Amino acid sequence: xxxxxxxxxxxxxxxxxxxxxxxKASQHPRTIHEAMHYVVFAGGKRLRPILCLAANEACGGxxxxxxxxxxxxxxxxxxxxxxxxxPAMDDDDLRxxxxxxxxxxxxxxxxxxxxxxxxxxxxxxxKIKAAKRYSAADFVHELALTGxxxxxxxxxxxxxxxxxxxLTKRGLIRIHEAKTAALLMSSLRLGAMSSNATQxxxxxxxxxxxKLGLAFQVIDDILDVTQSTEKLGKTAGKDAVVEKSTxxxxxxxxxxxxxxxxxxxxAMQALAPFGKKRSERLREIAAYLLERxx
Amino acid sequence: xxxxxxxxxxxxxxxxxxxxxxxKASQHPRTIHEAMHYVVFAGGKRLRPILCLAANEACGGxxxxxxxxxxxxxxxxxxxxxxxxxPAMDDDDLRxxxxxxxxxxxxxxxxxxxxxxxxxxxxxxxKIKAAKRYSAADFVHELALTGxxxxxxxxxxxxxxxxxxxLTKRGLIRIHEAKTAALLMSSLRLGAMSSNATQxxxxxxxxxxxKLGLAFQVIDDILDVTQSTEKLGKTAGKDAVVEKSTxxxxxxxxxxxxxxxxxxxxAMQALAPFGKKRSERLREIAAYLLERxx
Numbered sequence: 001x002x003x004x005x006x007x008x009x010x011x012x013x014x015x016x017x018x019x020x021x022x023x024k025a026s027q028h029p030r031t032i033h034e035a036m037h038y039v040v041f042a043g044g045k046r047l048r049p050i051l052c053l054a055a056n057e058a059c060g061g062x063x064x065x066x067x068x069x070x071x072x073x074x075x076x077x078x079x080x081x082x083x084x085x086x087p088a089m090d091d092d093d094l095r096x097x098x099x100x101x102x103x104x105x106x107x108x109x110x111x112x113x114x115x116x117x118x119x120x121x122x123x124x125x126x127k128i129k130a131a132k133r134y135s136a137a138d139f140v141h142e143l144a145l146t147g148x149x150x151x152x153x154x155x156x157x158x159x160x161x162x163x164x165x166x167l168t169k170r171g172l173i174r175i176h177e178a179k180t181a182a183l184l185m186s187s188l189r190l191g192a193m194s195s196n197a198t199q200x201x202x203x204x205x206x207x208x209x210x211k212l213g214l215a216f217q218v219i220d221d222i223l224d225v226t227q228s229t230e231k232l233g234k235t236a237g238k239d240a241v242v243e244k245s246t247x248x249x250x251x252x253x254x255x256x257x258x259x260x261x262x263x264x265x266x267a268m269q270a271l272a273p274f275g276k277k278r279s280e281r282l283r284e285i286a287a288y289l290l291e292r293x294x
Numbered sequence: 295x296x297x298x299x300x301x302x303x304x305x306x307x308x309x310x311x312x313x314x315x316x317x318k319a320s321q322h323p324r325t326i327h328e329a330m331h332y333v334v335f336a337g338g339k340r341l342r343p344i345l346c347l348a349a350n351e352a353c354g355g356x357x358x359x360x361x362x363x364x365x366x367x368x369x370x371x372x373x374x375x376x377x378x379x380x381p382a383m384d385d386d387d388l389r390x391x392x393x394x395x396x397x398x399x400x401x402x403x404x405x406x407x408x409x410x411x412x413x414x415x416x417x418x419x420x421k422i423k424a425a426k427r428y429s430a431a432d433f434v435h436e437l438a439l440t441g442x443x444x445x446x447x448x449x450x451x452x453x454x455x456x457x458x459x460x461l462t463k464r465g466l467i468r469i470h471e472a473k474t475a476a477l478l479m480s481s482l483r484l485g486a487m488s489s490n491a492t493q494x495x496x497x498x499x500x501x502x503x504x505k506l507g508l509a510f511q512v513i514d515d516i517l518d519v520t521q522s523t524e525k526l527g528k529t530a531g532k533d534a535v536v537e538k539s540t541x542x543x544x545x546x547x548x549x550x551x552x553x554x555x556x557x558x559x560x561a562m563q564a565l566a567p568f569g570k571k572r573s574e575r576l577r578e579i580a581a582y583l584l585e586r587x588x
Binding site: 023027028029031032033036079083086088089106107108109110111112114115116118119120122123125126127128130135136137138140141143144145147148149150153154156157158160161 | 317321322323325326327330373377380382383400401402403404405406408409410412413414416417419420421422424429430431432434435437438439441442443444447448450451452454455
């Protein structure tokens with residue numbers, strides 16, 4: 001299957017699964033469930049779930065075994081966007097080409113909506129079947145630690161505190177590791193765990209996810225400079241306005257592009273233990289992310 | 295052991311366990327971990343953990359097996375207070391006798407602090423050992439569902455939407471079930487599950503927790519009317535100011551006191567299957583909560 005067809009089909013499968021897992025938009029109390037559907041079904045690319053499913057596939061697992069974790073990852077990602085967009089944080093009006101949650105439902109409801117999505121990610125995770133090598137507790141520990149104050153939330157804290165501060169490249173990498181790479185790495189890890197991956201498979205996919213996550217954030221920083229708001233679906237040029245340290249700001253646009261290419265190559269190299277055929281899809285995805293319009 | 299001594303000793307044990315489980319206040323990034331410690335170690339009564347431990351004891355379990363769940367319950371409770379106090383929600387300046395989280399650390403950090411505590415509750419839960427009758431997934435499912443948009447968060451939504459609306463007694467009970475009774479019920483259930491309780495023990499403790507939770511909220515509503523801010527450690531008379539429907543407002547103060555007494559009696563009756571000796575501590579706690587100064 002051609003990559004673009006595959007990505008579309010997988011995103012559709014993830015959306016269908018999420019529709020089945022989530023409470024209906026009409027469920028009582030209605031406002032919060034409507035808000036949850038509004039932000040979840042806004043046409044996201046479903047990158048994290050797709051990586052989770054692809055990791056499961058690379059290890060020879062069954063897609064259905066990875067689906068609860070795949071959807072849990074997307075809910076955690078979406079909650080972090082809803083809260084990051086709040087006026088008290090990044091204060092953004094636009095996300096995935098639509099008004100942000102608090103613009104439509106108000107700030108209080110947006111806080112609760114994010115809370116509900118975060119909580120729901122663990123409702124989903126509790127549906128996962130333990131694999132031989134990995135208990136249900138291992139899955140929960142993986143996602144919870146990644147979402148915690150040491151990783152995802154810690155990254156947002158550093159990001160907030162880093163505004164108007166001139167960061168070094170090392171400081172920037174530290175934020176990117178926590179804010180972006182950790183959840184991408186967990187996407188690969190949870191997919192691998194759901195297929196009962198061996199320790200060496202898990203380690204290879206972790207490294208792939210880590211490097212891919214760093215590359216992804218460098219590319220995101222570049223796109224913020226070079227693309228239009230319309231194309232991004234979120235406010236472009238935002239980083240410069242709030243004087244946020246980004247890759248292009250710290251090392252320049254050309255060096256940033258080179259860095260993204262290097263990280264992507266390193267990510268692909270991490271897949272060597274899988275051989276060419278088994279790792280093909282993951283390599284295709286990595287190449288595709290690097291070639292996003294910028 | 296006398297009840298007051300027991301409550302103090304248990305609260306101390308819970309605090310010590312939480313200190314061990316949580317990242318240190320000095321851990322990087324420092325602000326978020328300081329904020330987490332500020333709100334968690336503010337002298338709460340630790341009611342939910344104590345109920346969890348007492349349920350474990352009533353079923354003949356070992357306290358150490360219930361401790362991760364007990365602390366997870368307190369973290370979930372604390373996160374809900376931090377977010378409920380935000381300006382976009384109940385907008386409160388005082389909690390447990392101290393300035394609220396957003397007053398000290400700012401709104402953005404308070405949102406992230408609540409997020410981190412919620413996430414941490416699942417980090418803790420992943421440490422629990424599965425009991426014969428209950429898998430790790432059962433524990434996660436219990437807490438996540440209770441914290442979800444159908445229960446805890448749903449209750450806060452109804453509460454927000456119920457302000458300036460005249461609710462019926464039934465409407466009020468629906469909010470109290472979701473906002474308060476659900477988490478108290480889960481406290482009992484998680485404690486029972488950690489001791490590998492039988493189905494009938496679990497059911498008895500669920501009913502006890504449900505009735506106790508309803509009683510607790512009625513008493514809370516009464517205290518908001520009758521007590522001083524200093525004594526409550528949070529702003530008194532708040533419900534009337536925002537025209538929130540409460541028990542005293544809907545059925546009057548005297549009828550509310552009778553209702554609390556009736557619910558407490560029903561809670562105690564639910565414990566019959568345990569016999570007098572095994573249920574003594576839980577009955578003592580129920581009686582104590584009813585007799586809080588009001």
